[in-house]
Amino acid sequence: MAIEIQETFEVHAPVDEVWTFISTPNQVVGCLPGASLTEEVDDRNFKGKVKIKLGAVTAAYKGKIQFKEVDGDNHKLVMEGKGKDPSGGTAKAEVTVQLVVTASGATEMSTDAAIDLTGKVMQVGGGMIKGVSHQLFQQFANTAKERLEAAAPGGDAGAAGAEGAGAATARAVAPTSEENELKVLPLLFKTLMAAIVNFFRRLFGGGKSN
Secondary structure (H helix, E strand, C coil), X not given: CEEEEEEEEEECCCHHHHHHHHCCHHHHHCCCCXXXXXXXXXXXXXXXXXXXXXXXXXXXXXXXXXXXXXXXXXXXEEEEEXXXXXXXXXXXXEEEEEEEECCCCCEEEEEEEEEEXXXXXXXXXXXXXXXXXXXHHHHHHXXXXXXXXXXXXXXXXXXXXXXXXXXXXXXXXXXXXXXXXXXXXXXXXXXXXXXXXXXXXXXXXXXXXX
């Protein structure tokens, strides 16, 4: 089942620093709970895994990530990931990331992803998977923003003045634990509550005015 996801967020950091961050796999993985790199094959091919826990059900995908397009001049990155779970499930994703400089000098990151999943994780349904993916992206965005903005000039790392922003960003990425896992159930609950709130807003939003 294919799921389309589009997300955008803004980072108050120079575009070159954000580009360095997103084009360095171990930095990106450091912002994703449950994900880890296991091998760097070359500068465009990597091996990794992601562990997802859904209540009593756990899926552990192992696979490959390839940078299909790396356009530093235009700050565009296209990557493809493929993985398998020992129980028989599969995951495939193609993600396009585009950076642009805003009028205020910040960096806007737009992400367009096509995800195809099979196996036991699809028991929750495509709508919930999409909602969880949105919540996961928000977690990634918040962590990435914190690290990049702290390393940018004027941030906590920039104020230290001892090292460059890129070095501070790299140092800020904590190692990923093999036991780390993405617990989907809290994200599902958050997604369900958001859906309920939106339903009642639509239900009562058209009520009579006084």
